[in-house]
Amino acid sequence: AQKVTQAQTEISVVEKEDVTLDCVYETRDTTYYLFWYKQPPSGELVFLIRRNSFDEQNEISGRYSWNFQKSTSSFNFTITASQVVDSAVYFCALSEAGGSARQLTFGSGTQLTVLP
Amino acid sequence: NAGVTQTPKFQVLKTGQSMTLQCAQDMNHNSMYWYRQDPGMGLRLIYYSASEGTTDKGEVPNGYNVSRLNKREFSLRLESAAPSQTSVYFCASSDGELGTQYFGPGTRLLVL
Numbered sequence: 110a111q112k113v114t115q116a117q118t119e120i121s122v123v124e125k126e127d128v129t130l131d132c133v134y135e136t137r138d139t140t141y142y143l144f145w146y147k148q149p150p151s152g153e154l155v156f157l158i159r160r161n162s163f164d165e166q167n168e169i170s171g172r173y174s175w176n177f178q179k180s181t182s183s184f185n186f187t188i189t190a191s192q193v194v195d196s197a198v199y200f201c202a203l204s205e206a207g208g209s210a211r212q213l214t215f216g217s218g219t220q221l222t223v224l225p
Numbered sequence: 226n227a228g229v230t231q232t233p234k235f236q237v238l239k240t241g242q243s244m245t246l247q248c249a250q251d252m253n254h255n256s257m258y259w260y261r262q263d264p265g266m267g268l269r270l271i272y273y274s275a276s277e278g279t280t281d282k283g284e285v286p287n288g289y290n291v292s293r294l295n296k297r298e299f300s301l302r303l304e305s306a307a308p309s310q311t312s313v314y315f316c317a318s319s320d321g322e323l324g325t326q327y328f329g330p331g332t333r334l335l336v337l
Contacts, residue, residue: 154328215267
């Protein structure tokens, strides 16, 4: 069975600090997809990124970057120069390939608080 | 495009009452999902529908039923609500081939 672990329950940083959110996953499939979602205080879930298991290139989008390492089964998320608006719960999720519906398995989330 | 919409936004039920949560998407997605979110547990899949006319159980289906009314709509029914079903419920949809799920704003349900 697939599993996603986000060991950091809560992180607090001061604005402009860099912060990394950890995600470790388990799967027996060789083809799978990894995701990050953001849940701000308003409660909606916002899709941030999708990465497939064949693409280990790191990705940068503005202040966000993602480090995918199959060797350690990790898909970590770094926010550079954090801002108060980054305060949210961040979820890592995994889905296995095959079939027409991709079931997401979520981690328990990391609550990030960015202090002014 | 509205994306994924859910109604109601908030509902209070008494134990034993029934209700249906509605979900609709306008992205022409084939697959739709219902999740519940409880504190400290992330989101857990209740039911999903890979395509119109099909539904399957997820991780926590007990106490729920679903109906895929058409390609746009996927409803979740609680026949006899229990306090353990107090949660936030999210509907999502995806283009099955790409797999990215897009979520509705959620329904907060309180069962007394």
